[in-house]
Amino acid sequence: MRKREHSRTMVILVAVAITSVSSCSPIVENAPFSVRPDTIEAGDLLGPFDGVVVDAETDRPIAGATVFGSWGFERGIGLRGPAGSREFSVETSADGRYQIPGPQDLPRGGSMRLRRFTLVVYRRGYVGYRSDFKFATGETRHDFSQHANKVRLEKWQNTQEHRRHLAFLGGGQAIAKAAGWEVQPASLEYEGLAAPRVAELPSETAAIAAARMLDVSPLLSVEEVRGVTGFAGEFEVGRLMDRVRSDVYDSRHFKAKGKPSEAFDVGVRVWALGPAGAETQFRKLTGELPAAVPTEEIGDRSVRAHGGEVWGLAFLLREKGVVVQISCGTSQCTETAMILRLAKLVESHMGELRSPGDNPFPSTGDKVKP
């Protein structure tokens, strides 16, 4: 009987306590950063935050960098665990500036607390920035501030590893999207097949880096294009600008002179990723290309696509670990068979493909030297 009374008492107390405590705003922990760079006064985890992103070498602002902020909440007594988050992402303006407002609609509860705020900044060609730790050394970062924060992005170095970089970055969807291109080189690093990739390079090292890049220029010539399509005009030959050349990717752009429309252009894109990476890239292309239809007409797998004034054909050379994508304008390739002939010419020249370390097709056990 006495036990039952005790339990009832506890229930009453609990009910009173719940009404008074469970609607509490979260406890906000002390911020490990200062409010501004020029003071030791502690900042506020709730924000807001602002700052500028610059190139560490030149001090010039970096526009278009992805800036991601997240607030991590925890709850629990004795044992604590995650209990929610809030996030915000933005791109830096033309003068490299960012602003992150404080979070709205905070989670509530007795032991709910705002444990941390993390800022992640990413721009391709640079080492990512976190407000808590430094990538290269793993040291705690002490130069982050709530306001007037200056994010100095270091240029990416060839000696650095994408797989470590991706693990370091963390971040939400915005960062994952911006850094998504690093997945393939990182995967190759796991396989022990590749040296760290080259992204955007400082000009003084560009010449050295160029020697390490994939070169697809031997795969298709102007004469061969003319031979297939019968085009009598001139071509300007260069690279397609939608992706950055690296040691696993290169392109060729045959731009018909005096023809403003892309209906006369021919493009070749090549990824040399090794068997595993190529399989995935092909799968990805199949999903991305408009109106893609499997055709199995060349290579181990192939797919045709058609969008606007352009035909597309992509094929996989599984053993060589290569994916090729050919695009040909409908005024250049006036018959659908023409694009297949171009693809076959490219395939026939695969033996001349030059990639880093003079090892065109890395296979298991072959490590490509930088």
Added chain:
Amino acid sequence: MKATLKRLFATARHRAAFGALVLALAGSSPALAWDPATTHAGLTERALAASKFHAILAHQLGRPLGSLEPLRLDAATLDVDTSRSLRDRLEALDPAGGYRPTGEGMATAGAWAKAGAVLAKTPPELGRHHFFEPNKRQGLEDGPGLSGTVHSVRLVVDDGATVRDAATGLAPALDGMSALDWLWAPQNDLGLPRFFDGLERSVAAARPEERETALVRSLLALGGVVSVLEDAGQPAFVRNDFRGELLAHDSGSELERFVADRFGGVALPAAASPVPRPDLESFFVADDGKGLAQLTQQRFFSPGTLPQDFVLAPSDTPSDAADIANRSLVFSEPKVAGLDVRPSQRTRYVLRDGLRVLAYQRTGRRVHFFLDRAVYADSARRWLPEVEAYAAGLVDHLLRTSIKLAFVGAEATATLDGLRGSLAAGTTLHIFAEDSAGVRKEIATKLLRAGQPETIGIPAGTRKLAAFARGKDDAGVFVAAGEISLP
């Protein structure tokens, strides 16, 4: 109400209860376990990187990008309750860690395993099943008395239990299953049964989205299992030290906080070489004394299991002082040795293998023991790579077997690889053919013989062959899987 309150204050015991409750409601407590969001995620990341995780996914499980393979959890393939529970817990994760899936349920394979390590303590009350005292092979056992009741009430207030649970004694108190039992418990949705079932279904399910979701659930469980082992590297978890921390040292322990702040989830030291162990239990406890729980318990103190402070007698020698300290120890190791009890205001340290494991000060005639940041720094620097190495060893252990598939002319062969010792009789190999739409159908079952390749006829229209076998070898239960694309 008035009468009720009067009764409450009638005895000293009840006054203590009320006082504790008031303190409990007003106060806050430190994280007792490794911080899930940072330390568990980081330890698991390092463990995966040191293990064969990537290679197994890339080369045996048909996921070319391995650890970085994007995988989608398709909620439509799960029952409503499971789907809702997983969604709620995943939404609690902080995206800064890089393991929270997108709104579409996408994350990389490695991120799913890391998320599992964090979800193992989401909600945090699940952590009470991560305790393992290796001498008794028991979990958390701190008694359901007054402190247990107070803890239950605190949890109710904190949404960790219901009012009815607290009133009827069902709220999580200061006890839990042993970590080893928890790994196999049916109610643990991140335990070994889920890991093996998920791995099996990632091969056997008919549709690609079902297989992918099954693999995700298996990876979540893998992270959950690894997380439990990682806690065997936390002194409080192997020294049954929860109540002391919670009620007596509310602002005491700083180890977990120190590790979370110093290393976060991204700056933990790299793992030592993966530690191979003969079976799953031996990762925690074994006759050779090399289970992680045993090593942790023997090497480190926790805040609630320190030697008791004492007052020196005028005739006491340093050796006497050490004896007095050692007599008060809850666990026989580590012992206190080499105490310097000359009067001084300085903090001194007990060393073990060159590491500071215990701090002490003499004030007047009183000797006071405690743990400080220097102790935590030494412990973390030396111990975290070891914890990661055990976790990496566990990943390799759980993924030790595979089915190697190869083409021989118009047929294929399947061989069980990675077996340790003998294969339990009756282990069946299940073989599946996948068509161009990605749909799998079982085409054969065969009794497996260790080291003997089984020949498989390939049906027309097959694009992929896949196989799994669930069995037992000298190292315990396994699910071996493999798949291969037709040339």
